[in-house]
Amino acid sequence: MTNRVVNSHDEWSHLEEVIVGTPYHLDYHDDSSFRMFFHDNLKDIDSRGVFYRRKPDNRFRDECIEDAEGLVNLLQKEGVTVRRPQGLDVVPQVATPNWRAPMGHALMSRDNFIIVGDEIIETSPLLRSRYFESELYKELFTEYFERGSKWTVAPRSRLLDRNFDYSYVLSEGYTGPVPDDPFYEIMFDGAQIMRLGTDLVFNVSTENHRMGSRWLTRHLGPEYKVHEVCVGDNHIDGKILPLRPGTLLVKEGVDLNSLPEKLQRWKIIRYEWFDKPVESEQDGVPFLASQSIGINVLSLDEERVVVQDIQLPLMRSLEKAGFTPIPCQWRHGRSLGGGFHCMTLDIRRRSEAVSYL
Numbered sequence: 069m070t071n072r073v074v075n076s077h078d079e080w081s082h083l084e085e086v087i088v089g090t091p092y093h094l095d096y097h098d099d100s101s102f103r104m105f106f107h108d109n110l111k112d113i114d115s116r117g118v119f120y121r122r123k124p125d126n127r128f129r130d131e132c133i134e135d136a137e138g139l140v141n142l143l144q145k146e147g148v149t150v151r152r153p154q155g156l157d158v159v160p161q162v163a164t165p166n167w168r169a170p171m172g173h174a175l176m177s178r179d180n181f182i183i184v185g186d187e188i189i190e191t192s193p194l195l196r197s198r199y200f201e202s203e204l205y206k207e208l209f210t211e212y213f214e215r216g217s218k219w220t221v222a223p224r225s226r227l228l229d230r231n232f233d234y235s236y237v238l239s240e241g242y243t244g245p246v247p248d249d250p251f252y253e254i255m256f257d258g259a260q261i262m263r264l265g266t267d268l269v270f271n272v273s274t275e276n277h278r279m280g281s282r283w284l285t286r287h288l289g290p291e292y293k294v295h296e297v298c299v300g301d302n303h304i305d306g307k308i309l310p311l312r313p314g315t316l317l318v319k320e321g322v323d324l325n326s327l328p329e330k331l332q333r334w335k336i337i338r339y340e341w342f343d344k345p346v347e348s349e350q351d352g353v354p355f356l357a358s359q360s361i362g363i364n365v366l367s368l369d370e371e372r373v374v375v376q377d378i379q380l381p382l383m384r385s386l387e388k389a390g391f392t393p394i395p396c397q398w399r400h401g402r403s404l405g406g407g408f409h410c411m412t413l414d415i416r417r418r419s420e421a422v423s424y425l
Contacts, residue, residue: 074217074415076183078263080312081419082369085149087208088140089175089411091132091404099169099196128400135397136175139374139408142396146368151415153177154204162200166228172198174205176406177413178305181205182258184268184288185421187218192280194255194302196227212415222283225253225276233274236301256280259303259410264310267425269328271304272296295328295425305364305409311337311391312370313424319363330425337385339363364407368394374408376401 073085140150153174160171172195180202182189188209190202202221213219225231230247232255238246255276261284262269268288270281278296285294299307299322308327309317315335318324324332339360362379375383377395386393401407 072186072217072416073215074183074186074188074212075419076263076414076417077185077265077419077421078417079310079409079414080367080370081417083143083148083367083414083417085151085414085416086143087151087153087177087205087413087415088136088143089173089177090152090155090204091129091136091173091175099167102195102197128403131399132175132404135399136411138397139411142374142394143368146372146394148368149416151208154207156204162197164199164226166226167196169196169199171203172201174201175404176259176410177205178259178406178410179257179303181413182261182263183414184263184292186216187220188212189258189284189287190219190221191256191258192222192224192254193227194257194276199224199227220287222256222280222287223254225255227255231255231276233276235275236273240301252276252279254279254283256284257302258413259305259406262304262308262310264331264424265420265422266292267295267328267423268292269295269297269304269308269331269425271299271302271307273298273301277302291421293423293425297326297328299323299326303410306360307363309363309365309367309409310334311365311367311373311386315389317363317365319360328425335389337389340381340385361401361407364401364409366408366412376407 143150155174161168162171180191180193180198182191193199193201209219230249230251231253233250233252234242234246252275260271260277268284270284272278272281281294281296307319307322311317315337316331317337317339319339320341324336339362341360362376362382366374368374371390372392372394373386374396375386375393376398383393383395396408398407
């Protein structure tokens with residue numbers, strides 16, 4: 069137990085306080101960083117470009133807001149304190165000396181931050197539109213800092229085309245332009261990292277990620293161990309999630325041999341392929357997450373797990389393993405690029421800095 073205002077070491081201990089993202093707008097900026105990041109989901113439609121600059125309609129936005137509020141209400145009923153980032157009335161244009169982009173929405177809170185113990189770490193965004201998204205969390209983080217938490221900002225790439233490592237997307241069929249004078253810089257999202265006490269499992273598929281892993285290792289020091297794995301392009305929580313010590317939820321197709329040896333011996337609950345569409349398509353709006361978005365669950369403790377309400381096979385698997393699934397509506401997770409784990413940021417769990425690996 070701790071009296072720290074910020075305290076989160078893992079993905080499963082009793083959740084006391086969380087930030088839930090705010091969908092103040094749901095548009096996206098179609099540039100090279102966008103197409104690189106979402107390549108695995110865009111590659112089948114990339115050559116047609118049918119989604120170019122198409123905005124989601126009002127119904128889509130209203131349903132997203134309704135579902136996000138539904139999650140907030142559910143968490144509050146389960147005894148969790150919920151905080152929200154700032155929302156804006158208009159979408160600001162942001163700029164560096166090298167590019168301009170509209171600011172991204174503040175819905176997927178897990179992506180741009182990671183909580184390690186009592187420290188808030190702002191990670192190094194891979195999308196230009198999300199470069200200044202952390203501004204919408206500044207008032208919350210300042211409050212936590214004034215109440216005793218640590219607060220660190222990782223080095224940020226300039227996000228020039230030449231700063232990206234294209235090797236992964238090239239291996240997956242990317243056919244766009246590739247700079248002939250690469251200069252790699254640190255880029256990584258918080259959602260690439262799975263927290264197991266003092267063991268951090270970091271999904272690495274590019275040199276940008278590898279540089280981020282090295283930075284995090286040096287920053288945290290010898291108390292923590294960063295384990296590099298490669299289970300896909302970017303975020304690990306679309307492939308694997310620990311539900312409690314000794315139990316992993318793992319997507320079908322993930323090679324367990326790619327995980328740290330001790331983790332391979334944990335009990336595995338396989339997320340089976342969902343054989344019907346989890347979301348209806350909107351003409352011109354791309355799916356930014358895979359059909360298996362339902363794996364992106366949020367644990368409230370070692371028993372209760374918030375699950376997308378249509379994921380009946382997953383709920384049966386969880387019940388069989390001794391968990392209590394709590395269904396919650398989330399109609400547009402594929403279009404928005406994330407589920408309940410992605411759109412939340414644990415601020416305080418009843419967790420401790422112990423080693424599991």
